[in-house]
Amino acid sequence: xxxxxxxxxxxxxxxxxxxxxxxxxxxxxxxxxxxxxxxxxxxxxxxxxxxxxxxxxxxxxxxxxxxxxxxxxxxxxxxxxxxxxxxxxxxxxxxxxxxxxxxxxxxxxxxxxxxxxxxxxxxxxxxxxxxxxxxxxxxxxxxxxxxxxxxxxxxxxxxxxxxxxxxxxxxxxxxxxxxxxxxxxxxxxxxxxxxxxxxxxxxxxxxxxxxxxxxxxxxxxxxxxxxxxxxxxxxxxxxxxxxxxxxxxxxxxxxxxxxxxxx
Amino acid sequence: xxxxxxxxxxxxxxxxxxxxxxxxxxxxxxxxxxxxxxxxxxxxxxxxxxxxxxxxxxxxxxxxxxxxxxxxxxxxxxxxxxxxxxxxxxxxxxxxxxxxxxxxxxxxxxxxxxxxxxxxxxxxxxxxxxxxxxxxxxxxxxxxxxxxxxxxxxxxxxxxxxxxxxxxxxxxxxxxxxxxxxxxxxxxxxxxxxxxxxxxxxxxxxxxxxxxxxxxxxxxxxxxxxxxxxxxxxxxxxxxxxxxxxxxxxxxxxxxxxxxxxxxxxxxxxxxxxxxxxxxxxxxxxxxxxxxxxxxxxxxxxxxxxxxxxxxxxxxxxxxxxxxxxxxxxxxxxxxxxxxxxxxxxxxxxxxxxxxxxxxxxxxxxxxxxxxxxxxxxxxxxxxxxxxxxxxxxxxxxxxxxxxxxxxxxxxx
Numbered sequence: 115x116x117x118x119x120x121x122x123x124x125x126x127x128x129x130x131x132x133x134x135x136x137x138x139x140x141x142x143x144x145x146x147x148x149x150x151x152x153x154x155x156x157x158x159x160x161x162x163x164x165x166x167x168x169x170x171x172x173x174x175x176x177x178x179x180x181x182x183x184x185x186x187x188x189x190x191x192x193x194x195x196x197x198x199x200x201x202x203x204x205x206x207x208x209x210x211x212x213x214x215x216x217x218x219x220x221x222x223x224x225x226x227x228x229x230x231x232x233x234x235x236x237x238x239x240x241x242x243x244x245x246x247x248x249x250x251x252x253x254x255x256x257x258x259x260x261x262x263x264x265x266x267x268x269x270x271x272x273x274x275x276x277x278x279x280x281x282x283x284x285x286x287x288x289x290x291x292x293x294x295x296x297x298x299x300x301x302x303x304x305x306x307x308x309x310x311x312x313x314x315x316x317x318x319x320x321x322x323x324x325x326x327x328x329x330x331x332x333x334x335x336x337x338x339x340x341x342x343x344x345x346x347x348x349x350x351x352x353x354x355x356x357x358x359x360x361x362x363x364x365x366x367x368x369x370x371x372x373x374x375x376x377x
Numbered sequence: 378x379x380x381x382x383x384x385x386x387x388x389x390x391x392x393x394x395x396x397x398x399x400x401x402x403x404x405x406x407x408x409x410x411x412x413x414x415x416x417x418x419x420x421x422x423x424x425x426x427x428x429x430x431x432x433x434x435x436x437x438x439x440x441x442x443x444x445x446x447x448x449x450x451x452x453x454x455x456x457x458x459x460x461x462x463x464x465x466x467x468x469x470x471x472x473x474x475x476x477x478x479x480x481x482x483x484x485x486x487x488x489x490x491x492x493x494x495x496x497x498x499x500x501x502x503x504x505x506x507x508x509x510x511x512x513x514x515x516x517x518x519x520x521x522x523x524x525x526x527x528x529x530x531x532x533x534x535x536x537x538x539x540x541x542x543x544x545x546x547x548x549x550x551x552x553x554x555x556x557x558x559x560x561x562x563x564x565x566x567x568x569x570x571x572x573x574x575x576x577x578x579x580x581x582x583x584x585x586x587x588x589x590x591x592x593x594x595x596x597x598x599x600x601x602x603x604x605x606x607x608x609x610x611x612x613x614x615x616x617x618x619x620x621x622x623x624x625x626x627x628x629x630x631x632x633x634x635x636x637x638x639x640x641x642x643x644x645x646x647x648x649x650x651x652x653x654x655x656x657x658x659x660x661x662x663x664x665x666x667x668x669x670x671x672x673x674x675x676x677x678x679x680x681x682x683x684x685x686x687x688x689x690x691x692x693x694x695x696x697x698x699x700x701x702x703x704x705x706x707x708x709x710x711x712x713x714x715x716x717x718x719x720x721x722x723x724x725x726x727x728x729x730x731x732x733x734x735x736x737x738x739x740x741x742x743x744x745x746x747x748x749x750x751x752x753x754x755x756x757x758x759x760x761x762x763x764x765x766x767x768x769x770x771x772x773x774x775x776x777x778x779x780x781x782x783x784x785x786x787x788x789x790x
Contacts, residue, residue: 170690170691188687188691189693190691194687194691196684198684200684200685200688202685202688202703202706202707204707204709205706213688213692213694214692217692217693
């Protein structure tokens with residue numbers, strides 16, 4: 115029994131020159147507590163899939179089931195981490211996280227909510243920066259707030275839309291660690307969009323590769339068979355690592371090649 | 378924050394880290410001045426802190442000397458051309474005449490601007506009034522304060538007189554009379570001086586009037602603007618009304634507002650400052666100044682960053698929370714742009730509204746001086762023009778600071 119299921123998911127935009135099919139027949143099943151990375155070229159429609167699952171974009175075709183229920187619009191049962199952290203600049207770090215916690219834990223006491231915010235800020239290492247506004251934080255710190263905000267909702271599913279795409283390599287490593295540490299504690303079902311092959315191998319249980327648009331769909335799925343918790347250096351030394359990498363890159367390159375030939 | 382330790386870092390022994398002594402940080406002072414809309418003074422602050430003195434001096438020279446030169450050229454041209462425009466009773470006042478109309482004294486070393494006003498007949502009035510021409514703004518203010526002093530003095534005499542009578546009556550055993558005299562004394566003690574409004578009173582009344590009009594305009598314009606911004610339907614419905622009433626002159630609104638205030642407000646006692654005319658004037662100000670705020674609020678609300686609205690969607694914020702926590706803070710910079718334009722319009726309209734409504738503000742001052750119709754009065758109008766300009770400038774600066782305080786350096790993160 116799968117916890118999350120996307121059935122024949124499709125997105126079509128009506129344009130004056132006919133329908134533009136962005137995503138067509140995207141099928142994916144996920145178990146509870148599974149971490150899936152969706153990999154593909156930029157503009158292939160992976161973000162469209164994620165925003166449909168998040169409920170921020172209307173679904174043209176197909177269904178999305180989460181915990182045996184069809185999703186309807188956006189909601190705090192799916193915590194989203196955006197590419198730009200989308201923090202509210204007029205609120206402090208604390209208030210940005212608290213905004214969601216108040217929504218989800220409306221029945222909790224003020225003391226309990228306080229503890230939840232405190233816990234997640236500590237988990238992403240931002241206890242010190244609780245009273246700072248986003249403008250005073252670095253890009254990496256802002257995305258930490260974004261992670262804390264999403265996890266603090268205790269969502270059924272975590273949706274990450276290239277969350278580290280705008281960060282430099284070192285910060286990216288740090289934040290991958292923050293993310294995976296938090297995830298190891300809570301084992302949320304997570305779908306993450308990325309175009310970074312190494313990131314996908316390090317984080318994911320399975321990697322879904324999307325074909326190039328238009329009418330993108332699931333091309334190939336690679337299961338990453340490393341023990342958790344993972345150590346970055348250990349898995350990079352593992353011969354399987356290079357195999358996975360080879361497999362992913364050849365898929366991506368082949369598609370580019372085919373596309374070039376078609377054009 | 379590291380810059381605080383600049384001057385003292387050479388000798389750390391002097392300054393134990395546990396105890397932070399006050400140190401003048403020109404950088405921070407300059408930054409604060411900029412934030413407060415007083416960026417003009419920033420080079421002075423830096424100069425005091427010896428932060429690149431040569432550069433600051435150059436900046437001060439450009440920022441100060443140039444405007445002063447331009448102003449002096451303006452005054453010179455004014456002085457040369459003023460006397461050319463002359464009717465039977467009035468001429469355009471010269472700078473010196475305007476200065477005299479404000480201060481009541483001529484500038485030493487120059488010919489007296491109003492030689493006819495210092496003849497033998499008027500001399501005693503000048504001397505009584507501390508040497509100030511009682512027809513000038515400051516002279517009149519001074520005369521009023523003297524009159525108030527003598528009024529208070531004579532009132533106190535009456536109070537004292539009745540109190541002694543009351544005590545005498547009490548000593549004689551006539552308690553009824555004692556009580557009556559005491560009542561008289563209290564009556565006189567409670568009276569306040571109801572003199573003429575001076576120019577400075579009128580500035581305050583104008584500011585009060587414009588504030589009332591501006592506050593009501595804001596309370597009306599912001600909610601309607603928010604509704605226009607979030608509901609395209611409401612916006613379409615309101616648009617014709619907004620476009621129709623926006624360009625209407627305050628002079629056309631006046632009679633309508635006049636009827637409303639006469640109908641809605643009971644005539645207050647004559648010594649109250651809450652006269653009907655004040656509300657009429659404020660009403661006209663409100664009707665003319667609400668449009669920039671309304672339009673800017675609507676635009677601000679309609680153009681809230683989609684990322685921020687997505688946050689509201691994901692968290693499923695309720696309608697009220699979405700407006701209060703996301704939409705309003707995000708559109709505050711534009712709302713304040715509107716408010717700044719509104720207060721400018723309001724202040725400009727106020728003078729005309731005061732004239733029509735006979736509200737005791739600067740507009741009435743100008744109107745009364747115009748009715749006097751001599752050169753001295755016209756010179757006072759010129760003073761009023763400068764004051765109106767200066768107050769308008771100050772109001773604009775205040776709003777600019779407010780605008781900066783609500784605008785975040787990176788509005789979209």
